[in-house]
Each structure stands twice: as structure tokens, then as C-alpha cells.
Amino acid sequence: MKPIRSLAMVALLHAIVAHPASADDLAQIRASGILRIGTEGTYAPFTYHDDAGRLTGFDIEIGTAIAQRIGVKPLFIESKWDGLIAGLDINRYDAVINDVAITDERKHKYDYSDAYITSHAVLIVASDNTTVKSFDDLKGRKAANTPTSHVGRLAAAHGAEVIPTQGFEESIDLVEAGRVDATVNDTLSFLDYKKRNPGAKIKIVAVDTSADDRGQAGVLIRKGSPKLRAALNEALAEMRKDGTYQRISQKYFGRDVFR
Incomplete structure (x- = not known):
């Protein structure tokens, strides 16, 4: 499944699926049929544009696979890093998938999926x-x-x-x-x-190597959506079990980057 990236289509779909944050975002996501994903688009190999201008990368394929397993389509919304996480606060998207490091500071305000990248x-x-x-x-x-x-x-x-x-x-x-x-x-x-x-x-x-959690990244979401977090974790676990995660990881890094 190719990510949706026509500018006109993005604008239209963004208007259609814009919704107030609910008690749990998963119900709204499934009702709209779209998982809105915030990403940079300038951070290779995680999220970037190829020579043909297509949005691609490790996190783009991970986000697409997650959306498929939740039963919806991915809508990638690009933003510069400095305002990327803040986009969750104004409900611009449902999740940020952009190699976002898991830190105690961010945990005070946001929730994460289980880690899906290990790095330093x-x-x-x-x-x-x-x-x-x-x-x-x-x-x-x-x-x-x-x-x-x-x-x-x-x-x-x-x-x-x-x-x-x-x-x-x-x-x-x-x-x-x-x-x-x-x-x-x-x-x-x-x-x-x-x-x-x-x-x-x-x-x-x-x-x-000063802090163990800073060597890992997860999908970032708003607090108060335990069902969405559980769905993300289930999707990631399925991807590891059926080999999808390893295939994507090998494509971009030549090894399993969760280990």
C-alpha cells in the first residue's frame, strides 16, 4: 500500500478527518478509516523523499504496516521537527512516527507504544x-x-x-x-x-550510553488513549511475528534495529 501524499488529497482528507480528541482516539481513527501520522520527511533513512519525490523511509513503511493492521489507511502529514510533537497537542494528527526517542520528560505529557527501535x-x-x-x-x-x-x-x-x-x-x-x-x-x-x-x-x-531508555524510540501519541496504545503494540508485535518488521529493517539498515 502506498502512502497518500498528493497535496490536494492530503488537504481534502485532512479536512474530512479532522476531529476533536475523544476519550480514546482509536474509535475515531477506525470511524474515519485513516490514521493521521506526523512525520518530518527530511530525516533519512527514517522519513524522507526519494529521487522521484515520493515520501518513503523506515518509519513510513512501519507506519503504513501499522495502519494496515489497525484496519485503516495511513495519512502522512509532514512537519518540521521543532513543531512536530506539538502537532499532537492541536490534534493535527493521531500519532508521530519519526524515530522519537523515549524519554522521561516526554512521558509526563505523552504516551508511547512499545519501543520499536533501539539505537544510541x-x-x-x-x-x-x-x-x-x-x-x-x-x-x-x-x-x-x-x-x-x-x-x-x-x-x-x-x-x-x-x-x-x-x-x-x-x-x-x-x-x-x-x-x-x-x-x-x-x-x-x-x-x-x-x-x-x-x-x-x-x-x-x-x-x-548514559540512559537505557534513550537508546529506544516508540510511536508517540496523546495521553488518554489506552485502546490506541494497545492497538499499536498489537500491530508491532504482529509485524515482528510475521517477519514484516525484520524485512523493513533489513531493507534500510541491513539488520534488525530493534535488537
């Missing part, structure tokens, strides 16, 4: 950089990151001056150009980028 934040520098070797070396240096992301806050927590970017590849471009000293980013994004750009002059110099 890594410190990335230019290949010829010999001065930044650990997260502590970020103090007083420039790091390219989306400021409100977990990895952006991690860079700032280590004393870096965060230079705002819109996504991973823009951050890497600044690192390679020598305009910043580093970027703190996701290890899976790094592996995918190196696979697609084997000549890229970047390297990982440190891995963050």
Missing part, C-alpha cells in the same frame, strides 16, 4: 578532527543539531553551542565543511548515510 546517540566529527574525542570535548565548541531534539539537548548539556539545522544531512554538511566541530546524532542515521555516501569524511568518536 553518537558524537560525529570530521575524519581529520583530532581534538574532539568525547562528549566532554564539546564544551565551548559548535555542534550542528535541531535544538529541541534529544540529541540537540544532549549536545547543549555537554556545553556545546548548538547551531540550528533542519535535519541530519544539513548537520553533516556543516561538519564536513568545517563550519562546526561536531554533531550529536543517531547511530542508525550515521550508518545509513555512510552506506549511501561511502566517501563521506566523517567518523564516530563516542557513543552515549
